[in-house]
Amino acid sequence: MTAAKSDPLYVRYMTTFSASTLHRSACQPCQNGLDCEGGAPLHKAFAKAQDAYLARQSAKRRS
Secondary structure, X not given: OOOOOXXXXXXXXXXXXXXXXXXXXXXXXXXXXXXXXXXXXXXXXXXXXXHHHHHHHHHHXXX
């Protein structure tokens, strides 16, 4: 039996979610909505990956 192929978009989405969440939990400015210099790129990458994944899921439902 072979393992199912991982969806690269979903993997990127979850990887960026994890990085953003871990950073936010340890960074006081990011917890207060003021993204720090290191956190801003992480949170932006997560938002972009989430948007891409949700857009694809929405397109699948419409087809």
